[in-house]
Amino acid sequence: MISFPILTMLVLVPTAGSVLVAVFSNRRPEWVKLIAVLTSVLTAGLSIWVLAAFDKSNPDFQFVSMHTWIKPWGISWHLGIDGISLFLVVLTGVMFPLVIAGTDPHHDHKRYLSWMLLLEAGLMGSFISLDLFLFFVFFEIVLVPMYFLIAGWGYEGRVYAATKFFLFTMVGSAIMLVGIVATAFIAKGDGPLTFDLIELAKADFAPSTGRWLFFAFAVAFAVKVPIFPLHTWLPDAHTQAPTGGSVILAGVMLKLGTYGLLRFGVFLFPEAARWSRSLWLTLAVIGIIYGAIAATMQKDLKRLVAYSSVAHLGFIVLGIFAMTSQSISGGVMQNINHGVSTGALFFLVGMIYDRRHTREIAELKGLQKVAPIFAGVFMVVMLSSIGVPGLNGFVGEYLVLIGSFLTARWWTVVAATGVILAALYLLWAYQRVFHGEPDEANAGFPELKLREAAVLLPLVGVIVFTGLYPKPMLDRIEPSVNRLIEHVSEKTSYVEPQPAGVTP
């Protein structure tokens, strides 16, 4: 624990940057850009610092900073980070500089950057806040910049997509808000009112109550994840959003859902989570298969990637509710992996769009011949998304599956087929886009530019490194996951099953 309020800085720095950009004169665009890049890089630096200073032996929350905020409602500015949120914070920190530096809104740079930084602040906040009210504040505030990013800088159907996204998510959070308040008041008893996560987690809810509350939370997160059948906002939003928006949306924002399910759903209401697990497992598996099949049939490359997210996130949900240390760790890790590889995919699709001004798969052909390096990078990212061993996508997926197999065998057996389908839709798309002889429209397809390479290089690096050597990550994730599972075991009769021949 260090005295410097680094987590608070993680929120404040981007906020300050956003305001600065907003008020900065419009006549000096290059300065505006510079400020934005610097703030985001600074934030990234801070997050890396957190990663470095993180004590992996300590499963509890670290860097905690706690200040009373709204006294009469027992709300406090309570930030903390543990293995589950650590890498999400780092991911957020790293993604934004890439997006800000690497993508180009074609108009109104100033407002775009300002929204971006605000978005970063919101996301950071939601990942590190340990107060339900505070979390909700960030969770909601995130919608606004994203709404404006989609509606302001998106493609043809942007307003529809943005509105759909906003309202869809808001319905969920509306119900969650009631859930949050109810939780606080029911847990309160005679004591003082508090929204503090750790305090509330100590409370015991009557099963029926706990289940209602859990669902109030779960709906909001299910929308965010998204879990079938609440996913239909996602393809539109991802497709219509500008490249940067899609990257953040897929790379970071969806994780709010899975993270929330883990941190607030399972942690606060273990009994309810256990009780309803079969529902969630089923939905997760449906999501995996359904998303993959829907992705296969898309004619729009970006839409295809969007649907692939539905499938990938399904794995995470499966892992969370299978509730073994492997599956949950795998899920947490898959959060990051999906963030990196799908983020990279959206980058690449965006680059294709910038070059060809179309996302139609049918319009593209034989790009590998004219742009081999571009194709190579795409290939690597794609393979990681397919889950080929040696790349990051595999590790998370594999851990989820092998862990889930212990508690949810048949769901896992079905879910594993998603691995086949992933290969199907991605390879098919790749063949249609990159293989074959390029027609004259694609013959002039430019090769990967230096700036683009600079953006993609770190992502590819992470993809390969994590794939080959996930241990450092797992070492930091696992203790917190185990603590969570112990918490569940304390609250319920649940005992984490161990494979035969292993003494827990």
Place this chain on the structure above:
Amino acid sequence: MLDVAWLIPALPLAGFVLILLFGRQLGDPKAGWLATLMCGAAFVVSVGAFFDLLSKSAEERQHISKVFSWVPVGSLKVDFSFLADPLSITMCLFVTGIGTLIHLYAIGYMHGDPRFSKFFLYLNLFALSMLLLVLGENMLVTFVGWEGVGTCSYLLIAFWHERESAATAGKKAFITNRVGDWGFMLAMFFAFQATGTLSYIGLNDAASTMARSTATAIALFAFLGACGKSAQLPLYFWLPDAMEGPTPVSALIHAATMVTAGVFLMCRMSPILNAASPYASTVIAVIGAATALFAATIAVAQNDIKRVLAYSTVSQLGYMFLAVGSGAYTAAIFHMVTHAFFKALLFLGSGAVIHGMHHEQDMRRMGALRKVMPITAATFIVGWLAIAGVPPFAGFWSKDDILLAAWDKSPVLWAVGLVTALLTAYYMTRQVIMVFYGEARWKDAHAEHGAHGDFEPHESPAIMLVPLVVLAGLSIIGGGLNLPFNAQTEKLTLWLEPVLGVHESDTAKVPFAAIATVAALVGIIASIMIYAKHRAKPFEPKVLANGWYYDAAVSRFMGGPGREAFDSVAWYDSTIVDGAVNGVGRVVRGTAQRIRKVQSGNVRNYAAAIGVGVVLMLAWFVVVRGSR
């Protein structure tokens, strides 16, 4: 040398990295040489390791070198470590050995290709993955190699990706393999749940106490994986298409090494198979035999020089699984090795032919090539004799072992094997005749095919011939590895015994050997009668030419009902699910529009509405509440 067993995969890795970084600068042919060098170095190290192992006593021939702790989560502790034991080292030896030869050959074959360096990049990557596969200490490391080779084969089949057929073939191979991988994964899951470990040693130790049902599950799912990788029924159909790749690839990946991974895996897990017997082993044996016969019948009617070999590969792999199923693991490995020799030889030979014929692959356009390319012809003929099972060539001995084991399992299997042997001899003879004997049909054919001017088939450069000769030699003497005269001559069996155990059988060997030989000869003679002497019409029905329409049926299903099903899901998503969402919005608007009519702007209507409200209010208070 064992302590540095990690060098074996590390060297190709180094090659991979170097070519990745400097491939373009090195270019043609330096990149090729570099790759070959690395592969060769790996071979040298393997040899060293082999002798280290040899120097130890049979029990201690097992060395685990841990590189780093890989995926440690809870009770799942997987290290990235290698297991050097007779089996894996044997595999290493012939993988790296043959690999090197084929690298060498490829330098010549790929000469002048625009993506020359990339080809060797992939080749080294393949070598790396294959070595991980065989050296893996646990199923997960093997799986990495397993998927790695799959990916490489995808990349290499689709190497000439401008060709639509090549791209499709690559995709097909990958996805079909994925189906197998699904089985492999489930096998791992079952294994983990049953034993809490994934390391082979742990598993095989646990096998003795394992419930038969569990063992069967593991074995069968693993076998599903093997079917994908080793092109067994029902997942074989990707292999013939894989011939779209450059011939060295076909030789290395789709004949000698990768496709045998399935057999290797089965042998690796032999204790579990034993624990799962009889069910699992029977299934394996039956499927193996069936595949062998099935593929052989198809090969009879192929005209593409490489497709014949492809089907024969499938058929030979079936042999190996027959052996595995019959519990004769050593026989399987033995045949794997000899097959690697002569099948690689045959493929390289065909490659040389194709190369000399300017990428003509249709055997009906060949003939009498022995005059223009004598060395190729000679070596090819050696390979032919070897695969046909003519003593004393390598194939004879290994095939004999398998048939023997099959007899112990069940005479039916043996019979199937025998017929297959006959057919093999038959179609291989047919190929040799069509390519190297008879009249030169290419003379009149060259007009229409894209060759420049009037062309003359020519012998390949030395760099391509050297591997041919070496392999030919090996195909001749390969049988020496495991001569069934007495216990001492069965070197391979002794060598592998600590890992695979021995398959003792008291059946008399000689009569079976005789029968097998006769069968082979019958096949050969029949073929000669038909194709050389034209005593009878060639028997090449369409159904066989089209591989019993199996592949066609699969593709038609995928393109037809399968696709429609997928489309319907997409439709459902966009119409029903999303429609429901938009429906809510529409409902809200609709209601609002209806209520708007009440908001008519007319004071009296408003007053009336208020009045109604008042009446309702009074009714509640006076009637409902006031009645108490």
Place this chain on the structure above:
Amino acid sequence: MMQLFVFICAGLMILVGAVGVITRSHPVHAALSLILTLFGVAVLYIAQDAQFLAAVQVVVYAGAIVVLFLFVIMLLGVDKIEDLQIEPFPLQRKMAAVVGGGVIGLIAFAAISSRDNIGVVKPPQSAAVAAVGAVDHDSNIRSLARDLFSDHVLAFELTSVLLVIAVVGTVLLARRAPRTPETPAESPS
């Protein structure tokens, strides 16, 4: 006996007048029927010992207010006959019937059902009012006055504010728009 007679007569005046207000198609007639009602109400005030209110009723209502109505009618010449046969909104009359019937029925029911409860709670006489002997004949005005200036003095003051608003309001509304020509208000109706 007497009260009954008075009640019936006054009641008839009131109801006839009221019905007249809502049924006479000519505004002037309606206004005149209103006067009838107001007088009837005044009579009942007297019957209930509210002499002062009766006076005010006659003066203010019948005198001032209705006159004001008539004046406006004449001034603007809006004394055009309103045809009560046609009703543009088919539902309107039905609803009116329901509402009227409902209100009358429910309130009357309430009043009758709870006749015993009304007056159970006797209000404590405020000191000022108590000082006036109830028997005193002109007690009504006095007690009213005392009540007005003791308990309800604030209300009384507030009425002044009310009247100020009335004045200011009429001034504001009555003032003609300055020089700028009025925008033609022939909006389709």
Place this chain on the structure above:
Amino acid sequence: MIAADVPSFAGPSVNWFTLSPMLVMLGAAMVLLVLGALAPRWPRHLYALFTAAAGLASTILCFFLWDDITDGGPSLLVGNALRFDVFTVFITITISVAVVLVAFVTDDYLRREDLDGPEVYALYLLAAIGGVVMGSANDLIVLFLGLEIMSIAFYVMAASHRKRIESQESGIKYFILGGFSSAFFLYGIAMVYGTAGSTNFSRIVESFNATVPAVRHDAFILAGVGLLIVGLGFKTTAVPFHYWTPDVYEGAPTPVTSFMASVGKVAAFGAMLRVLIFALPHWRDDYRPIVWTIAALTVVVGSVMAVVQTNVKRMLAFSSVSHAGFILVGVEAASHRAGQPDAGNGVPSALLYLLLYSVLVIGTFSVVTMVSRTGDAATDLASFRGLGRSHPAIAMAMTVLLLAQAGVPLTSGFVAKFGVIQAAVEEHSYAIAIVAMVASVIAAFLYLRIMVSMWVSEPETGDAAREGIRVPFWTGVTLLLSVGFTLLVGIYPGWLIDATKAAVAVR
């Protein structure tokens, strides 16, 4: 008669200082009228500043009064006609602040529309007095008079734009319906009076503490309660008594609309709380289901109807209906504890909502005022197109205010909603809480529509092109203040919440 036998008469003692806010505003109103009559050449904007000054003065005075109460505790004024407690003071402050803000906007408006006279300001002040009386009344008659004062002022103000037929139409509509509903309200008073023997809250409570349940459940007084709710429901724009709202809000001059939406609502809800919670606690189980139903209807209908509007003023009118629904949720929560020493969070949350919403709505309408341009006609959605390009600052301010109305965190709107929801949940009325929240999502769609047309849509070539938008100084000030307040409270609401809790802490 001679004064001899007349016992000496002593009127009720009056603590003038406690009435000072009202007196200040009354005085100011008079001064304005006199000035308007005597010195017509007086520079116009001084009227506005004078009015604002009066409002400010009463606000400041309120803080002193607040201290008095915290020291001396609450009390009853002028013959128990008024309640003098923090509730009163809070309402007074809210109303005074609204007066100040609206006065600023009105000044620029009147000059742009070339409407004259201090009368409007006088009416503001007088209406404000009426509102204060409503919020602090301890007697149904007084409350009624306050209500009439405010309403009549509103009728006049609504009709005060002589150049717009819509203005007058809205005036007459409001007038007729207003009179209609206040007749019901009055009838309600009569019934309560009949059974309780008095119109004074204190006496009502006392007498019914004494009487037997039979009397308490007597149909006559229940009918009275019902009719009181009708009257109050009309003023609080509760469904099904809300029909006048959109028409009047759309027709009335925009600043007046904002005045109605703020002061009108504050006063009406103040009155409603006074009547239901303070005067009629014995019937809480009787009227709670009604309040519940009305609240649910109001949020839903308000939000749903707002979605299909094309005129921004109408949209905001319906949205204010749905906000009223939210406040009703707070009232519902309060009604659980009516008459109990521990009042719970219902009343505070409602008060908080009222204050925050008033500021919000005034800010929002000040933008509408600017955009509506001369003639006050350009209020349809199209006239907001491209505002983000032409006037980014205004558009940004409007965006903040709209987000606040949508209840996005870090704005006062969220604090308000959260408070209400919290109160409801504390009383276990989960259903109404969820209904309200979901309805607020529907309403959010409408705010999004406005934002989209400001930021995304291209500016139309029409009136927008012909006459640009002028940003007068004082309107800008108002906007700035309201936005600042919105964000300040959104980020740091603690002090305000404490204040509202104090409003019921002492009884």
Place this chain on the structure above:
Amino acid sequence: MIAAAMIAAARPTSTWYLVLAAVLFGIGTVGVLVRRNPLIMLMCVELMLNAVNLSFVALSKKLDDTGGQTTVFFVMVVAAAEVVVGLGIIVAILRRRPSATADDLAELKG
């Protein structure tokens, strides 16, 4: 004789007044709903107020309390003020659009 006695016995109680008031009130309500001339609507509102006044007086009699009468006094003032303002508005409108009925004033709707 007996009938006369009965009639003599029947004295109008306050309830009679209340019911009468209720009827008057109802008629007023109906009037507002059916009449189109704003002036007459205003008159109908006056009817309603009078009904309330009547009940106030009756109740104050029954309670023997002057408060009710005081209230009536205030109501009259209110009524006067309302009428004045109301007529003001009506005049302002009719000046512009003579013979405008309540139904014609429906520009604002939806």
